[in-house]
Amino acid sequence: MAVDGPAAAGKTTASLRLARAFGMSYLESGRAYRVLAYEALRNNINPTDQAAMLALCAAVGGRSRAELLGLNRYTSGELRTTEVGRVVSAVAKIAELRTRVTNTLRAWAAGNRRSIVEGRDIGTVVFPSAALKFYLTASVETRAARRVAQEESGTYQEVLADVLRRDQADLTRAASPLRQAPDAILIDTTTLTVDQVVDRMSHRCRDVGLTVP
Numbered sequence: 001m002a003v004d005g006p007a008a009a010g011k012t013t014a015s016l017r018l019a020r021a022f023g024m025s026y027l028e029s030g031r032a033y034r035v036l037a038y039e040a041l042r043n044n045i046n047p048t049d050q051a052a053m054l055a056l057c058a059a060v061g062g063r064s065r066a067e068l069l070g071l072n073r074y075t076s077g078e079l080r081t082t083e084v085g086r087v088v089s090a091v092a093k094i095a096e097l098r099t100r101v102t103n104t105l106r107a108w109a110a111g112n113r114r115s116i117v118e119g120r121d122i123g124t125v126v127f128p129s130a131a132l133k134f135y136l137t138a139s140v141e142t143r144a145a146r147r148v149a150q151e152e153s154g155t156y157q158e159v160l161a162d163v164l165r166r167d168q169a170d171l172t173r174a175a176s177p178l179r180q181a182p183d184a185i186l187i188d189t190t191t192l193t194v195d196q197v198v199d200r201m202s203h204r205c206r207d208v209g210l211t212v213p
């Protein structure tokens with residue numbers, strides 16, 4: 001299953017609840033781009049230096065798939081700093097790097113029969129034939145307010161500016177921009193509670209024959 005959408009649309013919250021309810025594995029693909037942004041900062045690599053970023057990706061991915069996917073070693077605190085947030089869009093622009101992350105996501109999914117993968121290009125590029133695709137969105141003001149409540153760092157205006165900047169970068173990049181797949185189910189979560197979002201998604205899961213184990 002693919003879940004895409006802009007920052008703070010509620011992808012992680014809803015996907016985790018669905019994964020638990022239906023006994024599916026869950027992967028947050030944004031962690032891979034954040035791992036690379038974090039390592040670039042730590043190793044003083046300019047995130048716009050494509051050759052250096054590809055070498056970094058090969059080094060991290062060469063250690064293990066789990067490491068590149070941010071499944072071990074890195075805490076969410078490390079990957080969700082303001083600094084990482086500032087450079088992750090530049091990292092995510094690099095087409096060849098995206099190909100490597102995509103291949104790693106596919107390799108992970110091959111070993112996880114029932115899975116939910118969340119991100120920006122999951123239903124469009126990574127798993128175009130996913131059995132079920134969702135595109136979650138919400139107004140930018142609502143999304144910024146959610147992030148402020150969640151992270152307790154930065155003022156509303158600062159967080160709003162960051163969300164707008166990342167939306168713009170994700171929507172306008174040449175390589176795998178953020179798009180709703182034609183066959184994705186759109187859910188605008190602006191005025192919905194988490195329970196309501198999860199309910200709608202669960203109904204669609206049952207429609208395609210997914211059962212609670």
Ligand code: CDP
Nearest residue numbers: 007008029030033088089092119120121166
């Ligand atoms: O949680 P949040 O929505 O704030 O971000 P994330 O999912 O951790 O993703 C961080 C950044 O990675 C996004 O702003 C995108 O630029 C990039 N990303 C991407 O390009 N493709 C994906 N499949 C996932 C994330």
Ligand code: CDP
Nearest residue numbers: 007008009010011012013146189192193194
């Ligand atoms: O993964 P993504 O960046 O799309 O969003 P998230 O990390 O799940 O953050 C969404 C935040 O908004 C969480 O604190 C949720 O509790 C809250 N929220 C939501 O996810 N869905 C709603 N319908 C309402 C609030």
